[in-house]
Amino acid sequence: MTRRGRQQRFCMNIFYQYEEVIAEIISGLKSRGALAEDLDAGGFSVEPPREDGHGDITSNVALVLAKRAKMAPRDLAGLLVPELTARDDIQAAEIAGPGFINMTLSPGVWQNIVTVILREGEDYGRKPKGSVPVNVEYVSANPTGPMHVGHCRGAVFGDALASLLESQGGDITREYYINDAGAQVDALARSAYLRYREALGEDIGEIPAGLYPGDYLKPVGADLAKIHGAALLDRDEAEWLPVVREAAIAAMMADIKSDLAAVNIRHDVFFSERSLGDGEGSRIEHAIEELRTRGFVYEGHLEPPKGKLPDDWEDREQLLFRSTEFGDDGDRALRKSDGSHTYFAADIAYHLDKYSRGFEKMIDVWGADHSGYIKRVKAAVAALTDQKAELDVKICQLVRLFRAGEPVKMSKRAGDFVTLRELVDEVGADPVRFMMLYRKNDAPLDFDFVKVTEKSRDNPVFYVQYAHARAHSVFRNMNEIFSDMDVAGDEVAMADLSVLDDPGELDILKRLAQYPGMLEGAAKAHEPHRLAFYLYELAADLHSQWNRGKESPQLRFIREDDRDLTAARMALVSGTAEILASGLKILGVTAPEEMR
């Protein structure tokens, strides 16, 4: 981390503040000749200790610099410790293990966290909006039917990731790629056409294999009948198909947007694959030309696929992208045997379009079945942008549905898959969103309809929301006793916090201090689940302290006999509620003020 980088950061993160303290001590030692003037002092960190008993904050500075300074780590630490302990804000600093420096801070440092949170409010831990545009593409479900639970996880993940990046200063565009070209939407159009004839009174019998049998196309057929009457009946398919297709896609996209709205997801840009065109002069041809000028396109033969050979495999010469140049396993076809472009070719053009719109950072969120597709798209982005753009592809693994421990059977062919809408209608948006995020994206996830609505510690959604509600319950009860004390007012904000010295209170304070660094790390790693886990831990800290007040009445947040102490504790509880609400907001989950 450069010096400039440190200064540009908000100084809310106390771990960075102490990195700075150590950096200053090192330059002091240099100027006094205790350390070499040209010693590179970068690369160390100050972090919360992993275990109790290792102080409040810990640094690996001596371990990181030892080799460069040609000193034993513990000796180097020995130079730093006296300087650290000389400070008022550091109660103790000791050398531990191979050369860690464990510091115990004076309680005032922690108590001050609350003052900062109450001042910054929702901005605590956030960074001001920066100028780096980031494109997050997620959902991108085919417009051939309603959203089902398989889409849901990626949708929630992408949305929360976008919000998380936004909280760290990203200039985020949320984007949906509509696969409205190709055979699937033609099949959709033919299915809708059948429903159209049905709406005009014809008995259409069974929906043929290869078409979409779901009832959800019936309204589309009815609308077509209303608008066109019998006018489309006696035409050739070439005439009615574009008309029906457009109507069907529009209807499906309207359904999808409304399904997404049910889980509070919205996109800034809906990008149509069809708009990329086809054939001469299209953006797809342009993208292929861009690759060709860079020497990554050639006519050639592909190796037969490994494993069992498809029945209709034929060796042929075709237009290929040299993706092996960028680490892919094989070169990839750009044109099909009928001369039209492949889906991949369209995707290349799409990503080139993103780049030309100014996005040098792109994130795609895909389902698990697309993992084999990552390398070729990354290869294409690298090739087209001369490696200037970075694309991160996040894969969301499958969601397995359970009901009270029993697997929920689904058959997509029979059309009885569980839709996103059914899921949300039954359990609500909050549990859906939180549970989809309470797991790493690349691990499979079990979702139990019954468990997620349980009111118990076993259900993390409830547990976190309850902590927030409990805080507000405390405020209400406080006003029963001190009717003129305003939790949001100056008396609380300016309260003397030095009385917050109970170990349980300090635990909460230390957890609050971790919030900015946790957010930054989660955003950098593109891992919103870290925030969900953090909120669970913060909720546990608050519940825990609340309960200590049962055994030890002097620890209760509300102390009828001590107005000043009550004000200080209101500040603590208020700061905690603020962070719970702020974090939940990033995850897109509500923070209720009471549970019922």
Add this chain to the structure above:
RNA sequence: GGCCCCGUAGCUCAGUUGGAUAGAGCAUCAGAUUCCUAAUCUGAGGGUCAGAGGUUCGAAUCCUCUCGGGGUCACCA
């Protein structure tokens, strides 16, 4: 067969990008209710981080191999 993901307590999972004696919840056992919401909390037991090598001050984490589970594998979208 190739590629990708996963393998951590009986179960479900974290592990802050290489840090110290590996952590939560559930389940089990023992406790807390005149009391700010017991919808919660306190404590105990439970581990060869799948296995074997390697890299270094230091590995659950990085590299190689083996075993086991899942996904995927010309032209579809």
